[in-house]
Amino acid sequence: xxxxxxxxxxxxxxxxxxxxxxVFSVLTGGVLVxxxxxxxxxxxxxxxxxxxxxxxxxxxxxxxxxxxVRTGLVEADGLMEVxxxxxxxxxxxxxTQNRMSAERWNATIKWMQETQNLWDLGGNQxxxxxxxxxxxxxxxxxxxxxxxxxxxxxxxx
Amino acid sequence: xxxxxxxxxxxxxxFTALIGAELVFGSKMLEGYxxxxxxxxxxxxxxxxxxxxxxxxxKPWNIxxxxxxxxxxxxxxxxxxxxxxxxxxxxxxxxxxxxxxxGESVVREKTYTLAELKSKFQHHTxxxxxxxxxxxxxxxxxxxxxxxxxxGAVHCASWTGVRLxxxxxxxxxxxxxxxxxxxxxxxxxxxxxxxEPISRGCPMSKALQDETLLAFQMNGKDIPLVxxxxxxxxxxxxxxxxxxxxxxxxSIRNKVHDGTKMTGTAYRxxxxxxxxxxxxxxxxxxxxxxxPVKSLITYPKTGAMINKGKALKIxxxxxxxxxxxxxxxxSIDFGxxxxxxxxxxxxxxxxxxHFSANVEFPKSGYYEVWARATDSNGISQPMLLxxxxxxxxxxxxxxxxxxxxx
Numbered sequence: 001x002x003x004x005x006x007x008x009x010x011x012x013x014x015x016x017x018x019x020x021x022x023v024f025s026v027l028t029g030g031v032l033v034x035x036x037x038x039x040x041x042x043x044x045x046x047x048x049x050x051x052x053x054x055x056x057x058x059x060x061x062x063x064x065x066x067x068x069v070r071t072g073l074v075e076a077d078g079l080m081e082v083x084x085x086x087x088x089x090x091x092x093x094x095x096t097q098n099r100m101s102a103e104r105w106n107a108t109i110k111w112m113q114e115t116q117n118l119w120d121l122g123g124n125q126x127x128x129x130x131x132x133x134x135x136x137x138x139x140x141x142x143x144x145x146x147x148x149x150x151x152x153x154x155x156x157x
Numbered sequence: 158x159x160x161x162x163x164x165x166x167x168x169x170x171x172f173t174a175l176i177g178a179e180l181v182f183g184s185k186m187l188e189g190y191x192x193x194x195x196x197x198x199x200x201x202x203x204x205x206x207x208x209x210x211x212x213x214x215x216k217p218w219n220i221x222x223x224x225x226x227x228x229x230x231x232x233x234x235x236x237x238x239x240x241x242x243x244x245x246x247x248x249x250x251x252x253x254x255x256x257x258x259x260g261e262s263v264v265r266e267k268t269y270t271l272a273e274l275k276s277k278f279q280h281h282t283x284x285x286x287x288x289x290x291x292x293x294x295x296x297x298x299x300x301x302x303x304x305x306x307x308x309g310a311v312h313c314a315s316w317t318g319v320r321l322x323x324x325x326x327x328x329x330x331x332x333x334x335x336x337x338x339x340x341x342x343x344x345x346x347x348x349x350x351x352x353e354p355i356s357r358g359c360p361m362s363k364a365l366q367d368e369t370l371l372a373f374q375m376n377g378k379d380i381p382l383v384x385x386x387x388x389x390x391x392x393x394x395x396x397x398x399x400x401x402x403x404x405x406x407x408s409i410r411n412k413v414h415d416g417t418k419m420t421g422t423a424y425r426x427x428x429x430x431x432x433x434x435x436x437x438x439x440x441x442x443x444x445x446x447x448x449p450v451k452s453l454i455t456y457p458k459t460g461a462m463i464n465k466g467k468a469l470k471i472x473x474x475x476x477x478x479x480x481x482x483x484x485x486x487x488s489i490d491f492g493x494x495x496x497x498x499x500x501x502x503x504x505x506x507x508x509x510x511h512f513s514a515n516v517e518f519p520k521s522g523y524y525e526v527w528a529r530a531t532d533s534n535g536i537s538q539p540m541l542l543x544x545x546x547x548x549x550x551x552x553x554x555x556x557x558x559x560x561x562x563x
Contacts, residue, residue, distance in 0.1 A: 089216075090346050094303075097213060098300065138300050143298070143542050147459070150459055150559045152462055153458075154462050155462060
């Protein structure tokens with residue numbers, strides 16, 4: 001066997017070993033993470049398959065053109081407080097669709113705390129509400145809006 | 158190959174292998190666990206929706222149609238709005254699905270398998286109009302809280318199932334019965350298993366109507382998962398939230414059902430009219446029952462340009478909650494004059510009705526075609542927004558499309 005082949009064989013062996021270690025450590029890591037999140041899964045009465053959550057590397061807080069990409073929220077003071085407290089349970093879309101005064105946002109937060117398992121926001125509440133009323137203010141619509149955003153097209157029969 | 162790149166590729170491929178393995182065991186997945194592949198999915202593919210549908214919310218999924226997508230007489234799945242309050246359930250097995258009838262006012266608590274429901278009770282098919290109570294919410298000023306529906310949270314599909322009445326009577330209804338409340342298997346957004354995302358219902362009088370169904374088919378096929386497979390309560394003409402999806406239990410209550418979104422301000426409007434923006438106490442809010450008279454111009458799509466001297470064919474649908482639409486009119490002069498047009502009889506009670514007209518324009522220019530329906534009690538759609546209410550329900554203002562004549 002040529003020296004080169006022997007070397008190649010050795011590299012392959014090392015590689016296989018490394019892969020084995022890698023797969024094993026990912027599995028163990030995954031199981032540990034899963035166990036932390038779901039302590040009940042080692043309950044042997046359950047017959048569910050063992051699950052491994054594989055972390056996917058994405059920049060969760062990437063900001064492009066002033067927009068927080070993951071949530072679509074505008075980059076401004078208080079952004080991360082909103083992201084961390086308001087998008088865990090529901091989409092940011094329900095936040096930005098709603099245009100309210102500080103008073104109504106505070107009432108909405110109180111309602112979420114009373115009925116939807118929202119936690120105490122502490123000092124973040126003011127930061128969050130300020131972010132919302134500053135960046136997503138209500139606009140007057142009157143009793144009926146003019147028709148806007150019409151895409152004109154030739155109607156052919 | 159550079160060593161670092163090689164390792165990176167190898168790592169990635171082992172990840173892929175792991176993900177692949179996960180999906181193979183998908184059927185054994187823990188409840189509430191979302192596979193990675195479904196965390197950022199394409200809702201149009203996942204729910205078989207027309208790409209022109211508009212996503213208002215992705216957690217939970219709330220998707221609406223545009224007026225021109227609703228042109229079919231019977232709405233196909235592709236253009237039906239989606240309104241969810243929690244997570245769409247996973248791993249539903251129709252073979253093991255059961256429905257339990259219980260509550261204070263049931264004579265004997267009873268559980269039926271889906272097969273028993275289908276074999277024991279007669280099947281009925283009705284076209285039923287389901288409109289979200291908050292359809293049109295986006296127009297209220299001051300803005301009302303919730304998903305900002307425009308016009309597309311309504312549909313009229315053909316539903317097949319058994320009468321709720323037949324099932325309730327089989328279990329037995331005590332004279333103390335007042336209301337029914339449904340319970341379903343969807344999960345609360347907070348992940349709290351003790352919380353129900355929604356559990357609404359209706360008075361016994363509505364529950365016992367012939368058209369109130371426990372449906373297992375929509376448009377002749379199994380109900381799509383996102384619309385309630387394998388069993389959905391369908392109560393046409395009332396806020397669509399009464400038509401509970403994924404229903405596995407119905408309680409016959411001796412009081413007004415007090416499940417999630419029955420109380421507080423949910424699906425309620427002020428018992429007495431209030432000024433825009435006025436605060437209303439919970440006890441002064443009344444549950445919405447029948448939806449108000451309304452109509453949609455579904456053809457042509459807004460923005461049509463036509464040549465002078467050419468008549469414009471318009472068509473659409475009109476509905477009136479528990480009632481029938483008695484008259485349909487359109488205006489091309491911002492409501493100054495109205496022209497009556499033909500409206501068909503409903504296919505069955507609580508189905509929407511189809512109208513059509515040939516509209517002529519006196520000269521070139523910008524026009525809006527407004528549609529106005531009148532119900533069998535003589536009540537018409539308003540041209541401006543109807544009474545403001547804190548949650549922005551029941552906006553039945555005239556639908557308008559823009560037209561240019563050249």
